[in-house]
Amino acid sequence: MMKLKRRADSSDDAGSWLTTYSDLVTNLLCFFVLLFSMSVVDSQKFESLSRALRSSFISRPGGGGSTLHHNMGKRILTVNFVNPDDTGKKVVDNERYIETAEGIILDDQEKIREEKYALVKEQLEQDFSELGISDLVDVIEGKDYILVRLNAQILFKPGSAEILEDGKNTLNVLADSLRAIDNQIIVEGHTDTVPINTPLFPTNWELSTKRATNVVLYLVNDLGIDPARLTASGCGEYKPIADNNTIEGRNKNRRIEFMIIK
Template identity: 35%
Template sequence: MPKLQRKKEEGNNGSPAWMVTFSDLMTLLLVFFVLLYSFSVMDIEKFEGFMSAFQAQLGVLDGGKTINDESLVARGNIAQRFNPSLQNFNKVMGEMSTYIEQEGLNDRVEMELTERGLVVRLTGQVLYDVGKAELKVGGKNLLDEIAKLLKDIPNDIMVEGHTDNWPINNADFPSNWELSTTRATNVVRYFMENTAIEPSRLMAAGYSEYRPLFENDTVEHRAKNRRIEIVILNTLHNTDLEGR
């Protein structure tokens, strides 16, 4: 009986040996994903969701350390140093936000950080009259301010035109395809002819009514869908290809 009792007591000492290997594996995985994160454009919502799920898995290990807010901020700073696009986006967003507040344009100009890059979204009424593609004077002033922020960063720029689903059919625009494309190219042409943005960085596209933000079921939603999106892309402009 004493011999059996001693074996039982020895079996309760410490965690199983495999836990050490498992702990090392979890640590290596954490380091791997943090490195991936530091070289990517930071998406706060996705990263926080990932970390919550990852920490839940690490919860099976007693005494494990969690990642606090300070460490997330530190890693964000590291990501900015390694990712020039993120630095450019933060600069544009900060200065553009100030301008939007000063001019009272909060309901007409929006910004969104996406996987493609930074989207500056301008409702159609800021730049154009309904059914028209000629830039309004106030719209030109807004484009001038945007150009000041974009001229010194190396990212490519895509200008995209969007309409609502209200049909148009006249001598100038047989359909919303022509209207959306003409609006986008007019913005690009304005940038080329009146600002210091390098023309080779600019692109234009029209999507007609087929990429709406909302259902076209109210006057307000239609107005939101009629828009120009200036997308500062993640890609940096390759000057080596110029002149080829």
């Protein structure tokens, strides 16, 4: 009877050990699945992960900082889990980890953005070269803009604001690149200092403004560019880029500019 009892006790102990081992394996599996799901952040998971990280690490005493940006693509992110009661150095370290991750993502986004504008500039230069008007066009990239400068003779006859057919072909090519981006565009008309005094254009203000307006209307009505992206402005002769005392300088000053705001 004693031996039977010992066997029963031994059997009960074995079953208890197996149950504990099974629970341990299950918990480990869940833990590693959790780590994997949090280590690879895609565009759909990033926002929810951002909120969770900020809530866990930053919203404690001494925390702070801005929210993470969404739609940043895939990124490997190392998370340092801490006890909810921990403060001080661990909280600061966790904030640094998150700020580092944000910095990496923002840097990548800025690189992609700059590459996009570089491609737009390159395409415009190639298109104008194929049209044979490179000597009458400048494409200039600044920190906050891309400037496309067209000599007025491409688009208009002297003293006129009606767009020439060759000018429309040039605008058609320009519009293809403008459709590839969604930035705001300021269209400016500029003249030289030679006075004009006609019923339609009493001064160069009216001429430059009407030219810019007609270009915008053509882009909107004929080429389908979103009017909310466009602004027409006339500057008259008051923003020269060359010397108005020479024929060459006056020719350069008669122009239409497209400032694409980054």
